[in-house]
Each structure stands twice: as structure tokens, then as C-alpha cells.
Amino acid sequence: MADLKVTLSGLELDNPIIPASGTFGYGYEFAELYDINVLGSFSFKGTTLEPRFGNPTPRIAETPSGMINAVGMQNPGIDRVITEELPRLKRCFHKKVIANIGGFSVDEYAECCAHIDKEDQVGLIEVNVSCPNVHNGCMSFGTDPLGISAVTKAVKAVTSKPVYVKLSPNVTDIVPLAAAAAEAGADGISLINTLLGMRIDLRTKKPVIANKMGGFSGSAILPVALRMVYQVYEAVKLPIIGMGGVSTARDVVEMMLAGATAVEVGAANLVDPWACPKIIADLPGVMAQYGITSLKDIIGGAH
Amino acid sequence: MKQGIYTIVEHTPLTRDVYRMVLSGDTSAMTMPGQFMEISLPGFFLRRPISICDYDEKTVTIIYKVVGQGTDAMARMKKGETLDALTGLGHGFDVEKSGDEPLLVGGGVGVPPLYNLAKTLLAAGRKPTVILGFNKADEIFYAREFEALGARVIVTTVDGSVGVKGFVTNALPERFSYVYSCGPMPMLRALYRATQGSGGQFSLEERMGCGFGACMGCSVMTKEGGRRVCKDGPVFDKEVLEWQI
Ligand SMILES: Cc1cc2nc3c(=O)[nH]c(=O)nc-3n(C[C@H](O)[C@H](O)[C@H](O)COP(=O)(O)OP(=O)(O)OC[C@H]3O[C@@H](n4cnc5c(N)ncnc54)[C@H](O)[C@@H]3O)c2cc1C
Ligand SMILES: Cc1cc2nc3c(=O)[nH]c(=O)nc-3n(C[C@H](O)[C@H](O)[C@H](O)COP(=O)(O)O)c2cc1C
Ligand code: FES
Numbered sequence: 001m002a003d004l005k006v007t008l009s010g011l012e013l014d015n016p017i018i019p020a021s022g023t024f025g026y027g028y029e030f031a032e033l034y035d036i037n038v039l040g041s042f043s044f045k046g047t048t049l050e051p052r053f054g055n056p057t058p059r060i061a062e063t064p065s066g067m068i069n070a071v072g073m074q075n076p077g078i079d080r081v082i083t084e085e086l087p088r089l090k091r092c093f094h095k096k097v098i099a100n101i102g103g104f105s106v107d108e109y110a111e112c113c114a115h116i117d118k119e120d121q122v123g124l125i126e127v128n129v130s131c132p133n134v135h136n137g138c139m140s141f142g143t144d145p146l147g148i149s150a151v152t153k154a155v156k157a158v159t160s161k162p163v164y165v166k167l168s169p170n171v172t173d174i175v176p177l178a179a180a181a182a183e184a185g186a187d188g189i190s191l192i193n194t195l196l197g198m199r200i201d202l203r204t205k206k207p208v209i210a211n212k213m214g215g216f217s218g219s220a221i222l223p224v225a226l227r228m229v230y231q232v233y234e235a236v237k238l239p240i241i242g243m244g245g246v247s248t249a250r251d252v253v254e255m256m257l258a259g260a261t262a263v264e265v266g267a268a269n270l271v272d273p274w275a276c277p278k279i280i281a282d283l284p285g286v287m288a289q290y291g292i293t294s295l296k297d298i299i300g301g302a303h
Numbered sequence: 304m305k306q307g308i309y310t311i312v313e314h315t316p317l318t319r320d321v322y323r324m325v326l327s328g329d330t331s332a333m334t335m336p337g338q339f340m341e342i343s344l345p346g347f348f349l350r351r352p353i354s355i356c357d358y359d360e361k362t363v364t365i366i367y368k369v370v371g372q373g374t375d376a377m378a379r380m381k382k383g384e385t386l387d388a389l390t391g392l393g394h395g396f397d398v399e400k401s402g403d404e405p406l407l408v409g410g411g412v413g414v415p416p417l418y419n420l421a422k423t424l425l426a427a428g429r430k431p432t433v434i435l436g437f438n439k440a441d442e443i444f445y446a447r448e449f450e451a452l453g454a455r456v457i458v459t460t461v462d463g464s465v466g467v468k469g470f471v472t473n474a475l476p477e478r479f480s481y482v483y484s485c486g487p488m489p490m491l492r493a494l495y496r497a498t499q500g501s502g503g504q505f506s507l508e509e510r511m512g513c514g515f516g517a518c519m520g521c522s523v524m525t526k527e528g529g530r531r532v533c534k535d536g537p538v539f540d541k542e543v544l545e546w547q548i
Contacts (some may be wrong), residue, residue, distance in 0.1 A: 024517060029516045032304070057520075058509070059519075059520045071518065273306070
């Protein structure tokens with residue numbers, strides 16, 4: 001029997017597959033399609049202290065083997081997530097969910113995490129210090145070790161849940177940022193968020209996206225994500241949630257060999273809503289093909 | 304929503320760059336006029352949202368215009384080839400609201416979803432008037448098909464080569480019970496101004512990441528807050544939308 005179980009800072013997952021924040025809403029669009037309890041967990045839509053409408057449209061562009069989004073963290077705000085989304089989710093998802101939190105100041109991150117700390121349904125907090133889609137927003141934290149350190153400390157001070165810091169790939173060297181999060185007390189690292197990208201419409205001769213730039217993700221970014229997960233695994237002794245361009249069971253195995261304990265799947269859910277259950281169903285076959293009996297055993301195996 | 308594989312059973316050009324495609328496959332997820340499907344094209348990452356023009360138990364008809372690489376690839380596909388699509392997407396037109404003499408206004412590739420709407424309204428005993436707006440004579444499609452259904456049809460062309468000269472708003476009848484529309488935003492805006500005081504529903508277009516409500520890529524601001532064009536729409540009550548007029 002193939003053993004798919006993995007553990008993230010004490011949170012036991014039946015399998016390492018986690019739909020990535022922003023591509024799975026708060027779960028119910030997918031709960032209408034399949035039993036989402038087959039998932040290891042899922043990371044809900046990036047949530048901020050206050051409600052946000054997000055950026056003007058167009059927010060989406062296509063790229064070769066990927067896409068660009070500039071949603072701008074549209075969300076109903078943490079209080080409504082707690083009073084409305086989580087209770088609704090409870091009816092269709094009986095596992096712990098990952099709370100993805102965004103913000104614009106150290107205090108805001110801390111306040112938001114303090115609110116969610118009391119929620120039993122939340123197994124882990126993923127602090128997004130890396131969203132490229134918000135002007136003057138969190139990317140300034142995400143690309144500065146001091147910023148990452150400040151946010152991590154502030155969040156750790158208000159919650160007893162494991163805190164995973166989600167890093168931006170839009171830096172020259174990812175290692176000092178992961179190290180800053182680790183030194184500040186993070187329980188794990190999530191990476192990568194989207195790469196800053198752009199498309200230009202030949203008809204209008206202007207950027208496709210209203211915000212001009214946006215976050216590039218999808219299959220095209222898999223090699224960049226693998227490289228960064230590999231580097232961070234080498235440098236920091238913390239569990240890693242690896243993501244970026246994963247769309248098949250093979251990609252999952254590759255990501256785990258690079259050093260990921262669990263794997264998030266993002267853009268793939270948007271083009272194939274059944275992508276995650278398919279990956280989970282395919283994993284045992286792929287494991288058998290490559291002589292793997294337990295996924296736990298292959299974490300960081302490429303080093 | 305359902306995912307299915309659809310076989311092209313008919314593929315015909317209607318104008319220089321507008322094509323009709325009839326696909327056979329599972330249509331059970333389609334429940335109301337104004338819904339759309341998301342078509343996956345080999346070699347392209349995102350699916351293409353295309354309105355459902357008409358459907359029955361076994362087939363679905365779409366009409367699309369070649370505007371970019373994806374629709375260009377579609378136009379090259381042959382009878383017998385297959386497409387992967389998500390169907391039953393979106394909240395369509397509410398036919399209950401029509402009254403006796405509804406007005407249907409379509410502009411360019413906004414025309415297709417009005418076809419099944421007209422058919423449904425006629426089957427319910429309503430007397431729809433359909434205004435179809437195009438730029439010029441050689442861009443006109445489906446006027447005869449709407450007439451064949453039994454609807455009263457008015458064609459407008461910007462250059463006046465056929466029908467009423469000008470925009471759809473130059474051809475509005477004096478009396479109508481409700482207005483349904485799909486077309487480019489400038490047309491919808493003009494129509495909104497011209498039909499204030501009567502009820503109506505407009506179908507919007509937006510670039511989409513998923514088409515089924517998961518990514519927030521397609522949001523539109525409404526008087527009731529942010530809404531998703533793909534899931535809460537594409538059809539909205541026109542009064543709910545925020546119009547910068
Ligand atoms: C709900 C809905 C219904 C639609 N119904 C029809 C229809 O019945 N007939 C028809 O001809 N067209 C329709 N469209 C527009 C159609 O989706 C685009 O023309 C098509 O996606 C263009 O693809 P492309 O690859 O040729 O263009 P490209 O510009 O090469 O496409 C690049 C990306 O931009 C997206 N895109 C480009 N233009 C549009 C647009 N106008 N709207 C949304 N996405 C766009 C594409 O889907 C793709 O992801 C509809 C759009 C929506 C949102
Ligand atoms: C439409 C969309 C919205 C996203 N929103 C968020 C978000 O709110 N918070 C966040 O941390 N990451 C967000 N992301 C980034 C993803 O969680 C993920 O890190 C990234 O897309 C890389 O994975 P992928 O290539 O599998 O998509 C978003 C991605 C997409 C495509
Ligand atoms: S396109 Fe993804 S929510 Fe509408």
C-alpha cells in the first residue's frame with residue numbers, strides 16, 4: 001500500500017495535496033463538484049483585516065503554459081470569513097483548513113491572525129508576505145528580510161497555531177528571506193507565490209491587465225519553483241509547502257524530492273476543476289512506477 | 304457544472320470571421336438561456352468562454368468570432384474533431400420577468416445567447432422584438448434565423464447599408480415590457496441610458512481565469528458589492544450594475 005501521509009508541524013495530512021490560496025475560494029465551488037475531504041487540506045482565499053474589492057478588470061491574461069492574475073486579494077474581510085465562510089465550509093469539509101492571511105502593515109497582519117487564532121477549523125496559518133498585486137502592499141515586506149522578520153514575530157506573538165511564511169519569488173536570492181522567517185520563529189515556509197509578469201494586447205497595444213502587471217503562475221513556472229524549494233530546503237531546517245506550476249502527480253513527486261513536505265496546486269484547479277482529486281488518485285501509480293512506498297521518505301531526496 | 308467531450312458535427316462560416324459550430328455531447332448541465340461554456344483548446348492554458356446560442360438533448364450550438372489565437376485555432380478545427388468543455392456555467396436570463404412584449408437587443412457576437420432566449424420566450428407565448436446591431440452589411444448573421452423562430456426582427460447597421468442606420472438605440476420600439484441585452488459595453492451603456500424606467504437584464508463579458516467562481520478574476524462592482532461575472536452573472540439586472548454615466 002502506498003503511504004501518502006505527511007505531517008506539517010504536527011498537522012497530519014492524509015496526502016500532501018493542498019489547493020493553493022486564491023484558486024479554491026473558500027472551498028464550496030469545488031465541494032459542489034467532488035468530496036473535498038479527499039484533499040490533504042486547502043489554503044483559503046487570501047484574507048485581510050478589512051474587506052477588499054481588489055483591482056479593476058481585466059485581471060486575467062493568458063501566457064504560454066500559464067496565466068497572469070491581478071485579482072488584488074478580493075475578499076470579504078477576516079470577520080466575515082469567521083462568521084460566514086468558515087461555518088459554511090464546516091458542512092462540507094471536515095479537515096483542518098489553512099488560513100492564508102494578507103496585510104498592509106505589521107499590525108494588520110497581527111490583528112488578522114489574532115482573530116483567526118481562536119478558530120478550531122484552522123490548522124495552520126499561511127502568512128502571505130508576497131502578493132505582487134497590491135500597490136504599496138505586502139510585497140515590500142516579502143522582499144525585505146527585516147520586513148519578513150517583523151511580520152513573522154508579530155504573528156507568532158498572537159497565535160499558537162503553526163505559522164508558515166509564504167515567500168515571493170521576485171527576489172535575486174530567496175535564501176536570506178527564508179532564513180529571516182526561520183530566525184523570527186516561523187514554523188515553516190510556503191513557496192513560491194507568483195512571479196511578476198506582463199502581457200501586451202496587440203489589438204490595443206497596451207497591457208492586457210488593468211493593473212499593467214500581475215502574478216504569473218501555472219505549469220510554466222514549475223522549474224523556478226523547484227529551484228527555489230531546493231535552495232530553501234538546503235538552507236533552512238523547516239518544513240516547506242512547495243508550489244508553483246504543479247499539475248500532475250509526477251510534479252508532486254518532483255516537488256517533494258526538491259524538499260517540499262506538502263504541495264499546493266494553484267492555477268491547475270482553474271483549468272481543470274478536478275485537478276486535485278486526479279493528482280491524488282494518480283499518486284499511488286506514479287509512486288509504484290518509481291519504487292516509492294511512502295511519500296514521507298522522499299522529502300528532500302534530491303539533495 | 305459538468306465537464307465533457309464534445310464532437311464537432313457541423314462547422315460553418317456565417318461571415319468572414321464568424322463561425323457556427325454545432326457540438327454533440329452531454330447538454331444536461333444547461334438549464335437556462337444566457338449560460339456559457341468554457342472550451343479548452345489544445346496548446347492554450349486557459350479555457351475560452353463562449354455563450355450558448357442554442358441547445359437540445361444531444362447538441363449545443365455556439366457562434367464565435369475569430370479575434371485572437373485561440374478562436375483562430377478553433378476556426379481551423381474540422382467536423383469529427385473533439386473539444387473538452389465545461390458546461391452549465393453562469394446564471395442566465397430570467398424569462399419569468401419578460402412581460403408580454405420583451406425587447407431583445409444584441410450587438411455583434413452578443414447576438415448568439417439571445418437566440419435560445421427568443422426561442423424560450425416564444426415557446427412561453429411572448430411576442431419578442433429582436434434588434435440586432437452590426438457595423439455593416441457583410442457582418443450580419445442570424446437575422447433570418449430569428450425571423451424563422453417567429454420573432455419580429457429589426458437590423459441596424461452603423462453605415463446604414465442594411466436596415467436602420469446607426470446604433471441599436473436608434474431602433475428602439477415605443478413600447479416594450481422588458482429589455483434583455485448582450486453586446487459590447489458602449490452599446491450596453493447607451494441602451495441603459497435609453498431604457499431607464501423599464502426593467503431589464505444585461506449579459507456582461509469579462510476576462511476569466513476559471514469560469515466557475517473560484518478565482519475572482521472576473522469581478523464586477525455592483526450596488527450589492529463585488530460580484531463574479533462567471534458565477535453570479537454573466538446576466539445581471541441592469542439596475543444592479545454601477546453605471547458611470
Ligand atoms: C460569458 C462570455 C461569453 C462569451 N460569448 C461569446 C460568444 O458567444 N461568441 C464570441 O465570439 N465570443 C464570446 N465571448 C468572447 C470570447 O470569450 C473571446 O472572444 C475569446 O476568448 C477570445 O479568445 P482568443 O484566444 O481568440 O483571443 P486572445 O486575445 O488570443 O485570448 C487571450 C486570452 O484572453 C481572453 N479573451 C480575449 N478576449 C476576450 C473577451 N472579449 N472576453 C473574454 N475573454 C477574452 C481569452 O479567453 C484568452 O484567455 C464571450 C466572453 C464571455 C466572458
Ligand atoms: C487567481 C489567483 C489568485 C491568487 N491569490 C492568492 C492569494 O490571495 N494569496 C496567496 O498567498 N497566493 C495567491 N495566489 C498564488 C497561489 O497561491 C500560488 O502561490 C501560485 O499561483 C503558484 O502556484 P501555481 O503555479 O500552481 O498557480 C493566487 C494565484 C492565482 C492564480
Ligand atoms: S473567472 Fe474565476 S471567478 Fe469568475
